Amino acid sequence: MNWKVTCTMGERTAFIEAWLSRRFTVTELCIRYGVSRKTGYKWIARFKSLGMTGLEDASRARHSQSHQTADAIVARILELKNQYPDWGPVTIRSALYRSATDRHWPAASTVGEILKAHGLVKPRKPRRKTPPQTQPLHHALGPNDVWSADFKGQFRLGNGQLCYPLTISDNYSRMLITCRGLESPKLEPSIALYQQAFREHGLPLAIRTDNGWPFAMSTLGGLTPLSIWLIKLGIYPERIAAGKPQQNGRHERMHRTLKAATASPPKEDMQAQQRAFDQFIHEYNRERPHQSLGLGVCPSDVHTASLRAYPEQLPELEYPSGYAVRKVKHGGYIKLRGEPIYTTRQLVGEYVGLEPLEFDRWQLYFGGVCLGVVDERRGRVIRPA
Incomplete structure (x- = not known):
């Protein structure tokens, strides 16, 4: 597969070739290539004087470095x-200053460059981050506007088995839709629990x-099989920052109450723990008044x-006519x-x-859900900043 590769020289060459075609004005080309008119005319002048080689950058490096760090330092x-192998540039500079406060020591960034030049800096493996939301979080103005879901921190039962409670609540009424202890945060049992909630309470x-x-991952749009399924159901998968x-x-506060009521002492097995969860759900929804709802008002009220x-068959996605x-x-x-653009394998x-x-x-x-901007010239999807 041929990949599109762009560089500064390539962009300038493409600019000149487009200018030579006489299909665009200089102003249109400057907008298209994201440069000022001053820069555009400078490129044209260099081309007229030196040809395509005139578009290359001239070296701006000094012939000598007047502020080079002394060998002793x-x-x-x-x-x-x-x-001290664990010390970083900031700590090392602080130690230098502490040893002689009257001397002029290099900045921490310079110390870092010196360490890097001598191979004493271990490159960090970049962390793949989940992409940010493209829309602000919704406000819950009525029941089922916004639900919240989360795995309450796992804990060990009396028989040694780990319990992962998956909870779903309604942000407006504070109704605890479900609390189910799962053996692991896997996709299939999570979807099954969502389905049960949708059949009983409808779609938020x-x-x-x-x-x-399974709510999000570092793919384009943070999409997972769970969030793709929700989108096809017409449910927007919000993610907190x-x-x-x-x-x-609201959901985190409910978790504190849930933990205090059900996690101690540990139940002997998953069945006993689920009975404690079910009892808590009944009490929380129907017997325990919630202060934010009004005096004596319970979530079930x-x-x-x-x-x-909930549709048993997923509807087809529809897009505007344009x-x-x-x-x-x-x-x-x-x-x-005719050109391939990569999105994500999750959407195959x-x-x-x-x-x-x-x-x-x-x-x-x-x-x-907006996933980003497709740039045809670069041949890729630009993720939201």
Whole structure:
């Protein structure tokens, strides 16, 4: 497969070739290539004077470095690093300053460059982060506007088995929809529990979760088989920001009450633990008044079933008439003007919608969820910042 590779020189060459075709004005080309008119005319002037070679960058490096770190200081930095291998640039600079406060020591960034140049810095493996949401979190203005779901922290039962409680609640009425102890946070039992909740209470508009499995992963749009299934049901899979549990504060507060009531002492097995969960659900929904709902009001007094019934057969996704619709093929690719664009393998066999933007850019959607912007010139999907 041929991959599209872009670089600074390639962009400038493409700019000049487009200018020579006389199909575009300089202003149109500057907008298309994301440069100012001053830069565009500078490229044209260089081309007229020196040809394509005039588009290359001239070296800006100094002939000599007037502020090069003294050898004695470099030796002291390396000595400290060898003596304390776990110390980083900030700590090493602090130690240097502590040893002689009246001397001018290099900045921590310079210390880091010296360590790197001598092979004393271990490169960190980049963490793949779950992509951010493209829409703000919804406000719950009525029952079933927003549900929350999460795995309450696992704990060990009396027989040594781990219990992973999956909880679902309604953010408006505080109704605890379900609390089921699972043997692991796997996909299939999680979907089965969702189905049970949907059949009993109908479909919410959105479900808010954290960024862990099976709710999200580091794919395009954070899509997992669970979130893809929810989108096809017309449910928006919300995700809180990383490290922001307060964005799901109502659900987290319920977890504190759940833990205090059911986790201690540990039950002998999963069946006994589930009986404790079921008793808590009844008490929490029907006997325990919730202060935020009003004096003496329980969640069951406020909650009503959703008017959107659970369909046993998934409906087909529909896109507006102005969208281009593409099927995600083997490997996670779609074809756009004959060129392959990678999306995610999670969407193989599904249909995505492309909303045309300016020039050669498209907004990419799966159902009602925006996944990013397709840039035809770069041949890839640009994820939301």
